[in-house]
Amino acid sequence: MDIAMLAWRTLRSLPPLYAWRLLHSARAEVLDETARILGRPPAPRGLARNFLGYRLEHPVGIAAGLDKDASMVWLAWSMGAGFHVVGSVLPHPNRGVEPKILVRLPGGGTVNRLGLPSKGPRTAYERLHLNKPPGMPIAVNIASFTVKGYGYLYKLFSSLASWIEVNISCPNVEDHRSFEDPEMVIELCRYMKPISTPALLKIPPTRDRGLLARYLEVSLECGFSGIVAGNTLRITYQGVPAGLGGSSLFETTLFMVRNLRSMSPPGFAVVGVGGVNSGSRAKALIDAGADLVEVMSAIVHRGPHAPWLIARELSQLL
Numbered sequence: 001m002d003i004a005m006l007a008w009r010t011l012r013s014l015p016p017l018y019a020w021r022l023l024h025s026a027r028a029e030v031l032d033e034t035a036r037i038l039g040r041p042p043a044p045r046g047l048a049r050n051f052l053g054y055r056l057e058h059p060v061g062i063a064a065g066l067d068k069d070a071s072m073v074w075l076a077w078s079m080g081a082g083f084h085v086v087g088s089v090l091p092h093p094n095r096g097v098e099p100k101i102l103v104r105l106p107g108g109g110t111v112n113r114l115g116l117p118s119k120g121p122r123t124a125y126e127r128l129h130l131n132k133p134p135g136m137p138i139a140v141n142i143a144s145f146t147v148k149g150y151g152y153l154y155k156l157f158s159s160l161a162s163w164i165e166v167n168i169s170c171p172n173v174e175d176h177r178s179f180e181d182p183e184m185v186i187e188l189c190r191y192m193k194p195i196s197t198p199a200l201l202k203i204p205p206t207r208d209r210g211l212l213a214r215y216l217e218v219s220l221e222c223g224f225s226g227i228v229a230g231n232t233l234r235i236t237y238q239g240v241p242a243g244l245g246g247s248s249l250f251e252t253t254l255f256m257v258r259n260l261r262s263m264s265p266p267g268f269a270v271v272g273v274g275g276v277n278s279g280s281r282a283k284a285l286i287d288a289g290a291d292l293v294e295v296m297s298a299i300v301h302r303g304p305h306a307p308w309l310i311a312r313e314l315s316q317l318l
């Protein structure tokens with residue numbers, strides 16, 4: 001077993017919240033240097049593709065949540081991710097909620113309650129200005145409590161990100177309305193105009209076909225290039241609101257991808273996220289029409305190499 005694998009096995013054996021805190025408290029320069037020494041694993045065969053003008057070695061990427069402040073960009077590269085999503089980045093530093101929760105559930109699930117902690121846009125901006133790794137697009141996921149905040153973040157990161165994910169599926173409200181309301185999306189996207197860098201709308205999990213159709217309509221009206229379907233499912237865990245991720249979301253993700261693909265015009269991007277933990281699940285989403293897939297809970301269960309491991313399994317299936 002090489003040193004990288006040993007390090008990640010150790011990390012994976014720790015309680016997940018402890019491992020997450022350890023990674024977020026590490027100095028970014030140390031993580032960068034470690035990653036450069038580790039290098040990048042070989043690309044799984046037969047999976048290279050173009051997406052929004054970028055060349056990807058494979059279609060499995062790291063979802064928002066692992067690297068809130070862009071301190072793990074080189075680490076994502078050395079873990080062999082096909083692409084990397086930084087964030088959610090907020091317009092101001094945010095400590096998140098207490099107590100924080102991040103647990104592994106048996107069978108591949110996760111429960112998290114972090115409350116969108118963010119060091120704020122300057123930290124992520126400065127990190128992304130540095131030398132970026134080759135051959136791995138980097139998206140920035142933005143979230144805000146106000147419409148103006150979305151506009152500010154979109155403009156700030158437009159020149160640095162390969163594409164922007166607009167995360168509306170979080171407990172963020174303005175005038176007591178939720179950004180998950182498609183009408184609020186129309187309002188917030190007015191502050192993002194003109195849309196130059198591709199923007200994708202990240203929506204919550206739903207099996208409501210009418211709601212999916214409305215999200216699609218507003219995305220097209222706003223000039224978004226695609227939809228990321230979906231996010232964690234809101235639940236109550238030990239008496240407090242939290243997000244459920246992982247295995248049990250998969251059927252809903254499949255439903256969303258299939259329906260969005262069948263309703264969307266040619267060239268509209270559909271990214272599937274929720275419950276992908278194996279090559280066969282990645283394949284099912286791609287067969288249903290996903291251009292790319294993202295993983296988060298699989299990282300909590302299988303370690304940060306999970307996207308690469310899943311891509312390798314996918315390559316063996318094709």
Ligand SMILES: Cc1cc2nc3c(=O)[nH]c(=O)nc-3n(C[C@H](O)[C@H](O)[C@H](O)COP(=O)(O)O)c2cc1C
Pocket residue numbers: 063064065066087088102110111112114116141167202230231232244245246247249273274275276294295296297298
């Ligand atoms: C610990 C953790 C933190 C997350 N943080 C964010 C976030 O900041 N922004 C966001 O859009 N999604 C966030 N998510 C949601 C994931 O990006 C993903 O959409 C969701 O977990 C479903 O994928 P999965 O089943 O692979 O976990 C987070 C998920 C987890 C588990």
